[in-house]
Amino acid sequence: MRLFFDARYIRTDFHDGISRYSAELAAAVHAAAPARAVEPTFLIHDPAQRALLPDGAQTLLMHGPTSWREPFAARHLNRFAPDVVFSPMQTLGSAGRRFRLILTLHDTIYYRHRTPPRDLPAPVRVGWRLFHLSYVPQRLTLDAADVVATVSETSRRQFAAVRLTKRPVVVIPNAPQRLAELLPGGQGDVRTDGPVRNIVYMGSFMPYKNVETLVRAMRLLPGRTLHLLSRISPARRAELEALAGEGSVVFHGGVTDAAYAAALADHAVLASTSLDEGYGLPLAEALALGVPAVVTDMEIFHEVAGDGAIYVDPRDERAVADAVSALDDVETRDAVIAAGTAHIARFTWQRSAGILLDTAAGLAARGPRRRGRRR
Template identity: 30%
Template sequence: MRIGINTLFLVPGDVGGTEIYLRRNLLAMVADNPQDVFVLFTTLDNQGLFRDELKAFVNVEYVVLPFRAAIRPVRIICEQLLLPWYVWKSKVDVLWSPGYTAPALCSCPQAVTVHDLQYKSHPDDLSFLERITLDALVRTSCHQCEAVIAVSEFSKKEILRYGCAAEKKVHAVLEGVEPDFARPVTEDEAVQLPVAGNPYILCVAHTYPHKQVHLLIDAFSRLAEKIPHHLLLVGRPRRGEAQVEESLAACPARDRVHRLASLEYTELRSLYQQADVFVLPSEYEGFGLPILEALLAGVPVVTTDKASLPEVGGDCAVYVQQSCPEGFAQAIVDVLGKTSNERAEMIDRGMIWAQEFTWKKSAARTLHILRDTAGTLCTFQG
């Protein structure tokens, strides 16, 4: 088969979990299926990333569209008007769009991955124009594509709840986690941390309003006098940054709160493994990959019981039922107060659970759906 991959949404380092989702799935697909040809439709922003990451494989072709995806309106126009021509010219059997949206018109069968419908539940994450544009594109994509892939059962329910697609065409395919998170960091790989050797609480999240990073800072403010820990926040400023800044300004231990931008994979692995507890205070996640990364790295996890997070964390995380500073503070105290045996048992259980989520499984299931999708048109034409 010739499998087309629409990577136009991917601006390296800017789209968070959807970038990891595409890169890890694609790597597993290409490596495990040398008989298939993967045709990547890339942009000026991301072509170098894919050429470097997949340079060892001869079953990959590249078609570069001459624009930069960082300019979103240009990306939308090119995806709808320019991409279909390149797809037709490349004679692919199926086109997979892993980033929410797909061309409305296409010469081959299509599948699209819709990671979540966060813009419906948490509209404050986007401007009004961004919301209505995204909703129109997602709904059109779900309608036009023969298959819709959701990254969790929760996301599948959201797609059905908002009437974006018929149930028969929506497939839940769980994400994986990189197994290297379990590999102990060597001395050479260890990151020099701003916490200066002190124990710390870790959070990995951009400051979108629904991530509720400000509530974690408020919780830390209540704990600061009782624990020796620092708070390490990894993520870029987003539309919830004003609330974060307010919480930081009111924090009595502001000098013990440290912020880092997005890091390289090996650096992030080091941060996880050296943390005493990982906290994801988010109210809405289509999947919640950081939960698995932390569990596999051997870190106790505190998160909410919202959206897909219980599905991802299973019975291996501590869940806060009410999203408030007091709730997070109590959960953190409970985890830090566990005996060494209790902590070791919690970590072992979490690592075993996380090992069940692999990109190999995710890629195999996704490719099976793509083969079925390609077959729908072949059968019709035959």
Template identity: 30%
Template sequence: MSDQPHIFMDVSRLLSRARNPIPTGIDRVEYEYARYLLEHEAHRLTFVAFHPVGVIASVNNSAVRDFLDVMGPVWDGDAGLRARLPRMAQRLTQTVLLSAWTMPVYREQSVYLLVSHHHLTRPHAIEQFLSRHGSLFVPMVHDLIPIEFPEYARPGEPERHARRMAAVARLAAGVIVPARAVARSLAPYLQGRPAERHVHAVPHGLHLHLSGQGSGTLRLPRDGRPYFVCLGTIEPRKNHLLLLNLWRRMVEETGARGPRLILVGRRGWENENVLDMLERCPALQGNVLEYNDLSDPEVVTLLRESAGLLFPSFAEGFGLPLAEALVLGVPVICSDIPVFYEVAGCNAVYLDPTDGPAWRAAIEKRLEQERDAGTHAERSMRLNLFDWSRQVAEGIKMVDRTAAFFHGQGLHGR
């Protein structure tokens, strides 16, 4: 349609993450938006990226497609392709400087779409791009956790995130968020700003491979013991200590007759207490297992064969593990925080993340249900939930509606 704006989609985060074979949630969001636009909106798409010298300019769409064609299989466990990604990302980043001089000024309606928080602390580069091309700015804000819960953030991160939100408030025409809970957190920053009336909650989709186990790093003891999964970076906000203390007590009381706990995720920051327990607590050895580098298919295999997902986090912007469990039909015990109710509705058991006895009771009840139903009972998968194509399409509709409003008012980018 002629009235649709041109979309400048930023892929800076994907280029910066080329050396990481395991994606984060935000990595996956940027990948899926880029993929969708290539497949469905290529006629009005230009990929752009940020160069560390402080400029944003175009990168070749075909080269980005080739990059994504390698990145996807790497994330799915193809170790043989890993070495190619950093070289491809370096070449793409180098072309940004050249295109900064040669990229023509875009003179039609356009939107600059940034679905990560990458370079929001460099607002001058964003403002220059908007001003040059007359574009509207639509970013995605994933959460405000570093500001709301500074005790769980790395040193300096609350201040950096406050600068990001200040840039969003000053420059954005509209904002995509993954949940209404994030929209409520963002609202005070947007009061009186152009984007205040154009904040749209679009839940993330999921990327689930259901057919196989992947590259083979998943090695579980085959002794028939049931297990629970806790999925997420090992950091204080995820509340692993609650589970580790519960497991120590259960092992001391029941020995090897109880369930195992499997932690899946990278080791994060300020987690010394958790690591001390994992490495030095005798009761946890062999009863709590840790996996730091599982591919997406391996995580799916692990979840599907588990007794349930345990998610005692203190704060989340969305909660991808919760959505994954819902789609796979895996039972969930999670924190009673607003965003989890928004994602799971009545399909989870909600508990105070500080109430250890309640968590133990819920875990024991889940084990009883598992025994009554039979080991690895067949579970129904709700594959219609959190479909990436549908979710990205909703995000792009929001972009188009925002652009139509501002262009209808005769307002353009900076």
């Protein structure tokens, strides 16, 4: 089976969520392919992306995903006769395709919060907002595939609730990166003995992330420090500093993955009082590292963390402070860490690659797609 994997979303500067998902899944697919009699080809738009793919990976250079050529991508790919094409996004042009197609929609959060990623060109950001004003464009896009992939059972249920697609939906789960490998002593460098000293937040500062509750909670947690790791605008930083009062809050302005791992490993708890989430990858990463979490009581966080977190009302700073303090108790902390480690172990890139390859094999067995037919 010839599987084309759309790796054009892998960033060459630093990973965002889609980039890391693409790179990790691509590596796992490449490793599993020989035993499955699969010949993978990775679509790229920048030669520098080859360095972020496994050694020996076969690549095909084509236009970028925001190019005007994207609506005609299928006609270009037809020339190379793939059996199945998988994209970690849903925007790959499908008109005139003669191959089986798996498109991915990670979540529906942009229907609830329509601010597009800031690194997109201005015309694309405008189109993004217009696209998400109604479910109709998304339905047309997804129904042009043979199968729709998503990253969580929560997303699959949300798709069904709004009848987002007529196509079968398969969950190809996200999985955490291996932060322990970035610590000098590996997993042995994770310090969870004694009271919680540091509260770590990794994520954006968009309004729905509700970082304000975490900042206000620090007034109730003397002797501890809230570390806001991500890049932040001067205006947003000033807003949060005004709320901090006597609480201890450190703005890091962006960190490396190694610094992120070190922060979590230092008597820390991962915290999020977000009002909405598409997935919650930092939560998964903390659990995989053996670090407890205090997070919003919402469906997706329960799916990601199971019993490996303490769940709170995201608007109640007292509840957040009490949850952090509860983790000072040795038995409570050890139980939460053990539950989280066991739960997150179910999510691996090897398992996700297997699901993708099983899905692709099922589609390939149906034969090439005939023009004008969707069967």
